Amino acid sequence: MEGGGILAGLATNPEAYLLFSLLLFSFGIIATLARKNAIGIFMGVELMLNAAALNFVTFQVLRRGVVANETWLHGHIFSLFVIILAAIEAAVALAIVLRTFGSRQSIDPDRATELRG
């Protein structure tokens, strides 16, 4: 257990965090573009938001000596705002979803085409 090992220093390696959040972001894009379901799309958006928020904290904590001198909380605050806005986004989005479902028994966004000219 002592010494190197493949995982050594993982917790303080910004590249690992960035690649992780990048993966999350990619899966979020896939979910947003490919799902034929409003809630699925919404979950993809949540994934992307979280990936971005994690990046803010990563840069703040692991790179504060380089990119942000003596300002050790900006990333945290930004992530907090992301979380708060995600909450209100969830409320509004799901209200719309429920309303859409109530009026046309489907939440497939491709079928909401009444306004198409």
Add this chain to the structure above:
Amino acid sequence: MSLAEFLSGLNHMLGTGLPMVIFSVLSAVIIILLFAMPVGGIATYVERKIAADFQERIGPNRVGPLGLLQFLADGVKMFLKEDTISKNADRFIYNFAPSLVMAGSLGAFAAIPFSAYVIGADLNIGIFYAMALGSFVSLGVLLGAWSSDNKWSLLGGMRGAAQIVSYEIPLGLTVLSVVTISGTMSMHELVSQQAWPSVHGGGHFWNIVHNPFMFINFFIYFIAALAECNRTPFDLPEAESELVSGFNTEFSGMRFGLYALAEFADVILFACIASAIFLGGWQLPFFDLRNLDIGLTVGDVSLNPLIQTVAMMGVFLAKVAVLIFVVMWLRWTLPRLRVDQLMNLCWKYLIPISFFNLIGAAIWTWVFKGQGMLELLGKMMGVL
């Protein structure tokens, strides 16, 4: 101690080798189980006895003296029952949901200050952490209800989730006002501040009498906590007369046992938090238990810390027991609310009042520099 500090402290454990790690994890699990299982079981027994008293029955009296071993018999019965899963149930979630509920309510106990020296982890965001873990309970209720493929379960689960999400707001606001007047989220500090006001400074006595707003807040907290634990008069998620048994209709054997146990653990948890943040935790009026000195020694070692710990835990658990008794008392006294009454109570009364109280408590703290009513009174009369 911050959450991350706690994690990095775990590093040292790995230095002692894998067997030590496994040993510590196992012992933590066993201690929690040793705490939760009997306490949950005894709570069941007490509840049945109290229910019997209210209804002028005798209650459990067959197993053991006074029926005291009834909870063991119940436990054995639950373990031995056939574990049925309905055909169309979603197996994975069905198996997974009860443990989620259990994990949520047991994990929060880590931040409970049983005495000045007995606390699982004195996190700097202790109260916030306890509330965060509590959110797993509603998740487990909702998932378990959905997965059991039963209309009654689903209705119960939906009611449960709506209720828990709504009542989390007044609950959070009352806790927030406690944090406002105390200036800390660490459970240990929250309790330490509630000492009897003394000449040596410090201490504003129990938060419930800190100011008039906190007095109202305690009752709001209590009502909201009742709703969070799905207890009567807010037990709509498992309303027997309409929904069979609500979200746990399809669960049998130990899975049902986990839900029942988690409900009791939840009640105990909220009673613990209420006692810690409003009723002074292990603090007594007039006397600081940290100064308790009976002069007993074994060799050169003073027994004081041990005695103090026992006394503090006794005081703390006595307060918790009183709160739990009130919860059970209410259960056999009040009828169940309707769903619309439940939501009205939360959104039209509790939330506005708790908002008002939060602002009031903040203004009080600002005007009187964080002093409590008793402190001010003492200074006015020249006692302090």
Add this chain to the structure above:
Amino acid sequence: MALVDLFVALCFLLGIGGAFFTAFHPNIMYAAISLIMTLVAIAGLYGALGADFLAAAQLIIYVGGILIVILFAVMMSHDIYKDRFMAGAKKYILPASASFVIFAGLAALVGKMDWAGNTVPDFEPTARAMGWALVGPYAVPFQYVVIVLLLGLVGAVVIARPSIKHEDDEGNQ
């Protein structure tokens, strides 16, 4: 190898697995549960980075609030968790390739960066400092967020409220 590294690795695995199933699982219910896994993993990463307040906030807001609302919506719109709502496999080709291009580009960028001068997390409590920041330098953005929250809340209620009665201009039914 420190335990924190192991913990972080576990969070990475949990998060990536959760994100994968969120994107690809045909059953929307399981996708939602995978999303919970990812969000809990991110809360764990916040903890490992020393952002204790954020970790708890992530749990309480996402798991206790947003995920409950999502599951609620999944259950209210009955039958949507049935498989027929799954997009066909070929619907995934274009989004997957697009996201792979983005992933490859950004990953190359991450690889090209100069990562000298990294700092380690300092495990100071952040809650108090964040509170001061929110009423100090961030007071205006914070109030802005508060107003957005309020408007969003009212908007959600207005949208979701059933409008059974339609009154015309004269006030007749």
